[in-house]
Amino acid sequence: MHRPALVSAPRGIPQVVGPRLSVAPMMNVTDRHFRVLMRGITTRTWLYTEMLTTASLLQDRGPALLQVEPVEPPLVLQLGGDDPSALARCATMARRRAYAELNLNVGCPSASVRSGGFGAALMLRPARVADCVRAMSDAFGARVTVKHRLGVDGRESFQSLIDFVGAVAAAGAARFIVHARVARLSGLSPRQNRQVPPLRPDWVHALxxxxxxxxxxxxxxxxxxxxxxxxxxxxxxVMIGRAAREAPMLFADVDSRVSPERVEPPTRRQVVRRYRSWLSRELVAGTSPLLLLRPLQHLYSGCPGARRWRRALARIDRHSPGDTIVRQLDDAIDEVERLHATARSHRLGETVCVR
Ligand SMILES: Cc1cc2nc3c(=O)[nH]c(=O)nc-3n(C[C@H](O)[C@H](O)[C@H](O)COP(=O)(O)O)c2cc1C
Incomplete structure (x- = not known):
């Protein structure tokens, strides 16, 4: 992997210069808990929030949604909306937080997003996207990027992709993250829209x-x-979505590959230990144990003990007091690590699971 240098960026946010690896924004996945877990695995991978709509941010509890934990940067806030002035107000709210960048969602094909006129539907309106980017950049004072598709129904040629990127880059967009397939605005669910339209990575290279x-x-x-x-x-x-949810330890080697210093990749036990203090704190604050345990689900994915781990997590009694939940988590990791160690000593699964 190319070895990017770490430099200090405006407002003290660490920036990886050069090619970057990131975990994609994913609704109901990349919440703050997942991001804190990821930071126990990798500090050099860029993280994104879930998409936050302008409507949700401009409510009373909007500012609370923008809270950033000190471990999270480099972090990008993804916004959903099509109204430049509402997006500018959200960008102003984000300005004093530790977000490295703002990103505009121009890729989501869900019916609710479509009916709001934003997400992938905005690919039909490059001039409006340009206005949104301009308004967000002016208000945020730092980089604004766009995540988009190759096209949408009725606007699927390479020429229209070039026109889109050309217009939006001219408005100051600092980076384009291209989900390398078109989105079907009618006839496919969001899930199908991540599977059915063929991938065209060659178009991204051509772009x-x-x-x-x-x-x-x-x-x-x-x-x-x-x-x-x-x-x-x-x-x-490169932005990775589902594989990060389904196998977060995929990222355990990133820091050692990009860092000039020697960095030992974390073990699963270390990752859980790091996350444990966050979990304890959040349980005391009244956060749902379900939400807190969710990011841990796939920690052993691909390893001996993966199913045992998921079952042990499911057995944790969500209604217990916080210290009991933490103890049950400790028991779960002990149980699975024993199995894991036995499997390792029998050289099982060593190709997929080295730690
Ligand atoms: C559960 C889920 C939620 C998603 N939510 C968002 C989102 O909030 N914003 C966004 O731009 N893309 C969202 N996506 C799309 C991903 O960011 C990504 O573009 C897509 O999954 C393709 O990447 P992958 O093949 O690596 O998963 C979501 C995907 C999934 C699976």
Missing amino acids: KGWFPHVPIEINGEIRSLAQAERYLHQLDG
Whole structure:
């Protein structure tokens, strides 16, 4: 993997310069708990919030949604909306928080988002996206980026993709993250829209060829660091979504690969230990145990003991007092680590699960 340098960016936010790896924004996945868990695995991967709509942020409890934990940066806030002035107000709210960038969602095809006129539907309105980016940049005072599709129904040619990126880059968008397939606004669910339209990574390469000075990232079914590395030689970044949810330890080797110093990848036990203090604190604050345990579900994915781990987590009594929940979590990790160690000593699963 290319070895990017860490430099200090405006407002003291660490920035990885050069090609970057990130975990995609995912609703009901990349909440604060998941992000804190990820930070116990990797500090060099960029993280995104779930999409926050302008409507949700401009309510009374909006500012609370923008809270950033000190461990989270580099972190990007993803906004959903199509009204430049509402987006500017949200960008102003985000300005004093530790977000490195703002990102506009131009890729979500869900019916509710579509009926709001934003998400992937905005690919039909490049001039409006340009207005949104301008308004967000002016209010935020730092980089604004766009996550989008190759196209949507009725606007699917490579020429219209170039027109879209050209118009939005001219408005000051600092980076484009391209989910390398079109979105079908009618006839497919969001889930199908992540599977059915064929992936066209060649279009992302062609887009980069067309705009060599514009940072362009690829997203879509990237499932290993080796695959990511191949793209990082040619493009400006790789964004990984579902594989991060389904196997977060995929990212355990990132820091050691990009860091000039020697960094030992964390073990699963260390990751749980790091997350444990967050979990204890949040349980005291009254956060739902369900939400807090959710990010841990797939920690042993691909390893001996994965199913045992999920079952042990499911057995944790969500109604117990916080210290009992933490003790049950400790018991679960002990149980699975014993199994894991036995499997390792019998050299089972060593190709998929080295820690
Ligand atoms: C459960 C789930 C929720 C998602 N929520 C968002 C979101 O809030 N904003 C967004 O831009 N994309 C969202 N996406 C799309 C992902 O960011 C990503 O573009 C897509 O999953 C393709 O990448 P992958 O193949 O690596 O998963 C979501 C995807 C999933 C699976």
